[in-house]
Amino acid sequence: MWKAWYRAGLEEVTATYDLLIRDMPDNRNFLVFTGLEEVLTDLLNWKFTDDDIERLIQAKLIDEEMAQKLKIFKFEGDVLAMKEGSVFFPGEPVMRLTGPLWQLELLYLYIVNAISSNTIFSSKCVRSILVAQGKIVVLPTTRAQGFESGFKCMRSLYIVGGSPSSSQLAFWRKYGLTLPKKILNALTHAFIKSFDSELEAMRSFTHTFSDDEAVILVDTYNFKNGVNNFITVAKELKEKGGKIAMMYIDSGNLVQRSKYARKELDKNGLHDIKILLSGNIEEKMIEKMLKSGAMCDGFLVVTELISSPDAPKLEVVYKLAEIQKGQDIRPVMKLSKGKKSYPAKKQVFRLRDEQGIMVEDVIGLENEKINGQLLLEEFVSNGKLINYLPPLEEIRSYCKKEIDGLPSYLKILRKSKNYPVNYSEALSKLSAETEKKMH
Structure with missing residues (x-):
């Protein structure tokens, strides 16, 4: 796909992708996000060998000009993500990546598979x-x-x-x-x-x-x-x-x-x-x-x-949410029946009661003023790690707090009522406006 984008003159376009789970497995009431450290470590050290590049040329997937970009490949984007060990629900972006469109698309399969396998477990x-x-x-x-x-x-x-x-x-x-x-x-x-x-x-x-x-x-x-x-x-x-x-x-x-x-x-x-x-x-x-x-x-x-036989798969999706060409920013979305995605850079806000128990999550626009805990934190900026990747002991302690903060109806094994995840008024309005422009 990169070759087609490249020839269309879109290789330098900046894009924003959301990584999220589309549907909750039948035998789950909530999900636990893991795999972030693995993804970020690999992302920041990603390289293409001469043999990799030669094979891509032979397969006619890239040309010589594109090969030069791969020889000096370095991830140049930004990554926001939930902390590893966070509780989350379908529809909520667990990672938000912004950077050169061609880079984000090249890394798509790896990111989806790494988060899927870890989070299933x-x-x-x-x-x-x-x-x-x-x-x-x-x-x-x-x-x-x-x-x-x-x-x-x-x-x-x-x-x-x-x-x-x-x-x-x-x-x-x-x-x-x-x-x-x-x-x-x-x-x-x-x-x-x-x-x-x-x-x-x-x-x-x-x-x-x-x-x-x-x-x-x-x-x-x-x-x-x-x-x-x-x-x-x-x-x-x-x-x-x-x-x-x-x-x-x-x-x-x-x-x-x-x-x-x-x-x-x-x-x-x-x-x-x-x-x-x-x-x-x-x-x-x-x-x-x-x-x-x-x-x-x-x-x-x-x-x-x-082997997780009762829920061996997870519908992890990686959806383009925004395109930027110079100063022109265009929110984008998918309208397929049952697979709709939402546009623009987003944030997930979590509301809790006085005892710290989760009450509701709201998916809103990045800069909205919504009361609640901001779940997406910046980990990578311009290709550099700027946040702390905690050792497993700290992730374990954080995860325990997350589990302790679950409402009791989500802690049972049988299927419970759904936890409320809603879209903000501003995001819903932008989504409706964007949908009218899509063709």
Whole structure:
């Protein structure tokens, strides 16, 4: 498309694009914005190699004159965005980019995909946190669609309040996080099956991991025998001054088995040993198990969380809102049925009650005077980062405040009434005026 714009003399036109979600997935009441740091970091370091450029020339997508621009490519625009970890709703711009039209269009697919994948994960993960009643929610990278996808999901889980697997050291290093004091190590079914007996396997494992580090499965063979073997080893270790961190149950009726295991552990004086439940668990199962009295301290969520099967897609769109040629500024919009976009540079205003609970969002024009919190902040100006990109710990704290500020009707798993998102009178008026001029 850039080639056509270039030949039409539009390559130096300044444009403004909005990045937003068109529709709320059926199984969501709100969304959590993540992926901003990834996008900004890549945007400000974007380069085209000689090989990239040569391939574009060979494909006849650019000519030699255009190739020269790519050789010295540097993003020259402005970026406003919601803070990472923000709660948002369909129709609200989460990012607003202004800059050379050709640059913004070249980056379109990358930006849409990066925000889509991250936000799908965070909006899924937060549902388990909401119903877990403060119990830990742990995620490994197992069964992800690749390691990059797995790391993005663990990052999203951390932001919304969960616990990425402490044994995934590459994740903690990649995102600059301080490792937990204790790295938990899980005794797997494979480890148990490699020994002549389950008891021997448990003893061998806790010989290596004896200091509150071991997470031990008890259902490889017979569950009750597994619990008895676990208790035998835990008591032996306790006499030596050691401790097993957790009992791990991942099959059968998890409610009944957790109650049985807790009773047996307490009966044998092992009150401080925690119980972790797993087995294709997702948020609805967590809620149901806790209502049924499951006796556990946490949940290991894997496939159902990392693949987000109940809402695996997000309708992320990137819409041109304004064109500027010299001093001439022209708002633009899309009129397609069911896909209407709104013109001009916009801001999102959030209104809260006296307790800080969200009441209403208003999408208005950039310079309107509307009471409320301004959600879009400037992060990049003229191609330079001018705002603070906080570490994950700060994003996590900010996200918790956002979740705490949700009205109660949005925190439930079933579909609730829609949160009110309205358009300002001035934006509605401009939209009507612009629509009359479109042809």
